[in-house]
Amino acid sequence: MVLVVGTVVVGAVVWRFGRGLSVGAVVAVAALCQVPGLTQAPITSTDAYRYVWDGRVQLSGHSPYARVPLDDSLAQLRDPVLFPGLSPSEKSGVTEQTPKNPVDDPRTRINRPFVPTIYPPVAQAYFTVVALFTPWSAGTLGLQIAAALLAIALAWLLAVQNPRWAALWGWSPIVAMEASNAAHVDVLAALLVTAAVILTARRPKLAAVLLGAAGSVKLLPLLLLPAFRGRRPIVAIGTFLASYVPHVLAVGTLVLGFLPGYLNQEGFDDGSSRSAILALLLPPEARQVAAAVLALALAALAFHRTRRDPIALTCCWLYGAALLIATPTYPWYGLPLIALAALARRPEWIAVPLASYLAYASFGHDTRQGLIYLAAAVIVVTAITIRHQLVAKSGLTTAPLPANTGERDETHRPRNLGRAR
Structure with missing residues (x-):
């Protein structure tokens, strides 16, 4: 609830006083917002411990991808931070390379220590670089600092486009929680996605490479492919696949790690424990079909609208709508959406990651989660409807911003109402 109130307060401050903000002010406050999270271990999840382990x-x-954290052949990599209940000299009792049991173990802080990793190659490269500069005794602190720096860098990138709207990202309590504290790799995905959208007009090939790299951090950014025209989706997919080549050569088919099992466990394969809004109306078997139809319709609409709308706006609603269809209970999945909402100047979409926090706190209560996400969808649709009505009533249209942003300004100019008599 504190995050909800904090986000609303930030939005109100930005709306009331944001016009006079400078790039330096936005970045400075964004840096200050990241400091508290560095003072304690991750709160919202234990993912950062897995990141530390993967890099090590x-x-x-x-x-x-080939070995699980409790594999005794890796016992020399254990330390009291990651394995408080298992020393390097002790046997874990795990004999299989990829056991079927995905549950946690009290001897280690690493989640799902009986299965290999799920994280794609660019994320793995990031973990490795951070691990290279982080002493074992520091635990997750190196990743927390790295995530904080990425969040600040993204605040600067957004502020260069528009300082006022950049504050929605840089000053967000959600970003502060999931970057400097939880160190979620989704911050890196958000940075790459935002850079791809900003560069798509001037450097389309580089933008496509960045989008593919974002997909190789977390798979979700690949949902934005329909918003990128021409050969850019091909380049993005090529970049994504190329990132896997070294790992395929090293471990072959094991390169998928626990990813298929994770998708099954989390309900992404059949929609049984996802699509919480659809679950309010449909049985599990119909849910998957409805979600697929909606996803295809959104992709087609995005492909059509990107010919006339700014790509930042298309990516914002496409990513946000995808989250509303899938309704993940992990709030950090929404970090790229916060950045896109700031870039597209559509703050109503921040209701979606806020809803995921409330859903996260309501784990096990499926109907409650569905209603929470439904409320977020109502907020988004209401804001879009009001905006369109205001534009229609005033007879105004949006004026374009410079081409490098791919956005439109919030200022308006009158339509051609005919010659004056």
């Missing part, structure tokens, strides 16, 4: 395993010359 790669530095040792092994693959986190």
Whole structure:
């Protein structure tokens, strides 16, 4: 609830006093917002411990796709921070390379220690670089600092486009929680996605490479492919696939790690525990079909609208709508959406990651989660409807911003109402 109130307060401050903000002021406050999270261990999840482990395993010359954290062949990599209940000299009792059991183990802080990693290659490269500069005794602190720096860098990138709207990202309590504290890799995905959208007009090939790299951090950014025209989707997919080549050569089909099992466990494969809004109306078997139809319709609409709308706006509603269809219960999945909402100047979409926090706190209560996400969808649709009505009543249209942003300004100019008599 504190995050909800904090986000509303930030939005109100930005709306009331944001016009006079400078790039330096936005970045400075964004940096200050990241400081508290560095003072304690991750709160919202234990993902950062897995990141630390994956980076450490790669530095040792092994693959986190092929070996599980409790594998005794990696016992020399254990330390009291990651394995408070299991020393390097003790046997874990795990004999299989990829056991079926995905549950946690009290001997380690790493989640799902019986299965290999799920994170794609660019994320793995990031983990490895951070691990190279982080002493084992620091635990997750190196990743927390790295995530904070990425969040600040993204605040600067957005502020260069427009300082006022950049504050929605830089000053967001959600970003502060999930970057400097939880160190979620979604911050890197958000930075790459935002850079791709900004560069798409001037450097289309580089933008496509960045989008593919974002997909190789977390798969969700690949949902934005329909918004990128021409050969850019091909380049993005090529970049994504190329990132896997070194790992395929090293471990073959094991390169998928626990990803298929994770998708099954989280309900992404059949929609049984996802699509909470659709679950209010449909049984599980119909939910998957409805979600697929909606996703295809959104992709087609995005492909059509990107010919006339700014790409930032298309990416914003496409990503946000995808989250409303899938309704993940992990709030950090919404970090790229916050950045896109700031870039597209559509703050109503921040209701979606806020809803995911409330859904996260309501885990196990499916109907409640569905109603929470439904409320977020109502907020988004209401804001869009009001905006369109205001534009229609005033007889105004949006004026374009410079081409490098791919956005439109909030200022308006009158339509041609005919010759004056």
